[in-house]
Amino acid sequence: SAVISQKPSRDICQRGTSLTIQCQVDSQVTMMFWYRQQPGQSLTLIATANQGSEATYESGFVIDKFPISRPNLTFSTLTVSNMSPEDSSIYLCSADSLNTEAFFGQGTRLTVV
Amino acid sequence: AQSVTQLGSHVSVSEGALVLLRCNYSSSVPPYLFWYVQYPNQGLQLLLKYTSAATLVKGINGFEAEFKKSETSFHLTKPSAHMSDAAEYFCAVQGGGADGLTFGKGTHLIIQP
Numbered sequence: 325s326a327v328i329s330q331k332p333s334r335d336i337c338q339r340g341t342s343l344t345i346q347c348q349v350d351s352q353v354t355m356m357f358w359y360r361q362q363p364g365q366s367l368t369l370i371a372t373a374n375q376g377s378e379a380t381y382e383s384g385f386v387i388d389k390f391p392i393s394r395p396n397l398t399f400s401t402l403t404v405s406n407m408s409p410e411d412s413s414i415y416l417c418s419a420d421s422l423n424t425e426a427f428f429g430q431g432t433r434l435t436v437v
Numbered sequence: 438a439q440s441v442t443q444l445g446s447h448v449s450v451s452e453g454a455l456v457l458l459r460c461n462y463s464s465s466v467p468p469y470l471f472w473y474v475q476y477p478n479q480g481l482q483l484l485l486k487y488t489s490a491a492t493l494v495k496g497i498n499g500f501e502a503e504f505k506k507s508e509t510s511f512h513l514t515k516p517s518a519h520m521s522d523a524a525e526y527f528c529a530v531q532g533g534g535a536d537g538l539t540f541g542k543g544t545h546l547i548i549q550p
Contacts, residue, residue: 357537366527367481369537382537416480418537425471426531426538430480 326351330417330429337407337436344403345432347417352397354421358390361414361431370415373400407436439464439530443541451549456500456515458544460528463509469531470511471538472502476524484526487511498522523548 327350337343347356356373371392372380379392394400404411412435420426444459462468470487485496492504502513511528525545529538 355535355537359537366542367538367540369539372535372537425483425486427483428473428481 326353326419326427328417328419328427328429330432332432333430334433335435337434339408339436341407342403342405343407343434344401345415345417347400347402347419347429349398349419349427352421353419354397355419356394356400357418357426358392358400358402359416359418359428361416363412367416370402373402404434407434409436412436439468439532439536439539441528441530441539441541443526443528443544445544446542447545447547449547449549450518452520453517456513456518456522456546458513458526458528458546460502460511460513460541461509462511462528462530464530464532466532469533470502470504471529471531472496472500472511472513473527473529474524475527475543481527484513518546518548520548520550522546 329348331346358370359367361367369382370385373392373394375394391403414431414433416431417429418426440463442461472484473481474484475481484500485494487494487504495501500515502511504511525543527543528541531538
């Protein structure tokens with residue numbers, strides 16, 4: 325099974341600033357995804373991180389707010405831009421290859437003050 | 438499009454009793470179905486998955502789930518609850534191998550001594 329490392333594990337940020345979250349997988353994977361888990365809520369898919377091209381965003385999420393990069397098959401970043409307290413959530417990276425299950429990182433716990 | 442409904446945001450059972458967590462899904466294509474567990478302040482751990490092979494799927498920690506197409510259900514069971522099973526459980530559906538997961542709202546499992 326793949327091991328996913330996310331950095332940072334947690335952060336407290338000022339409103340109006342941006343935070344970039346890194347996701348590193350220990351093996352090449354086909355798909356990488358970013359999810360948000362708001363306090364006490366379930367996980368919501370933000371976008372699919374596509375290697376070498378623009379991410380595919382789900383309804384309600386836009387590139388200007390959540391720019392995503394995926395320069396290769398093992399690494400992706402998610403930036404939360406111009407943060408507000410409503411962005412306080414856990415952000416999780418997930419990776420899978422076709423015909424395997426999705427693996428999740430431990431998440432990044434973001435608090436915006 | 439996919440959706441998942443988990444019946445019961447909280448389920449309480451006595452230690453040693455049967456655990457039954459309900460999940461119903463909607464999918465426009467034959468789905469992949471998953472159960473994940475999340476312990477406090479931790480990431481997601483895969484319990485089991487259904488990918489169109491056997492309809493009764495056995496997972497880790499004594500859990501199993503049965504895919505019933507006629508009922509569009511994928512309920513999670515464990516014959517005898519253990520205190521260590523107390524956690525949040527998420528059912529998820531994937532419409533295709535390249536898609537992200539759609540999660541249910543989660544069920545908080547409480548084990549009473």
